[in-house]
Amino acid sequence: MASIFSRIVAGEIPSYKVAEDDNYYAFLDINPVAQGHTLVIPKREVDYIFDLTDDELAGLMLFAKRVAAAIKAAIPCKKVGVTVLGLEVPHAHVHLVPLNKESDMSFGGDKLSLPAEQMQDICRRISEQFK
Numbered sequence: 001m002a003s004i005f006s007r008i009v010a011g012e013i014p015s016y017k018v019a020e021d022d023n024y025y026a027f028l029d030i031n032p033v034a035q036g037h038t039l040v041i042p043k044r045e046v047d048y049i050f051d052l053t054d055d056e057l058a059g060l061m062l063f064a065k066r067v068a069a070a071i072k073a074a075i076p077c078k079k080v081g082v083t084v085l086g087l088e089v090p091h092a093h094v095h096l097v098p099l100n101k102e103s104d105m106s107f108g109g110d111k112l113s114l115p116a117e118q119m120q121d122i123c124r125r126i127s128e129q130f131k
């Protein structure tokens with residue numbers, strides 16, 4: 001059965017899409033650790049990020065770099081942090097999180113649940129900055 005993220009790419013499950021190209025897809029994390037928390041995935045379903053081919057991994061990180069630039073332009077922050085966990089969803093993904101302080105990157109604590117209008121607004125602001 002396809003992963004939940006493959007179903008998002010296929011449009012079977014809705015997402016706040018920030019950007020996509022032929023091989024990669026970026027969308028807001030549904031339970032962000034900070035406003036603007038974005039996931040970047042390869043469209044090809046592979047569980048463990050280091051099982052991607054060298055080209056796929058490089059392409060994923062280069063695509064994430066462009067998404068991070070868009071986040072940085074759209075969301076007030078000092079830097080955009082990068083994390084790979086992958087313990088919950090078995091489809092490789094990179095977390096991009098706007099950082100103002102170290103604890104903004106904390107995955108062990110409470111997560112946010114933002115109203116749909118706010119998620120839409122954040123999504124629009126980031127996607128408008130994507131180049």
Ligand code: 5GP
Binds near residue numbers: 016027030031088
């Ligand atoms: P991880 O696998 O990296 O430990 O965590 C998976 C991440 O995916 C979590 O931050 C969780 O909030 C997010 N997530 C899980 N299911 C969905 C979903 O259906 N849609 C979106 N946008 N994010 C999800």
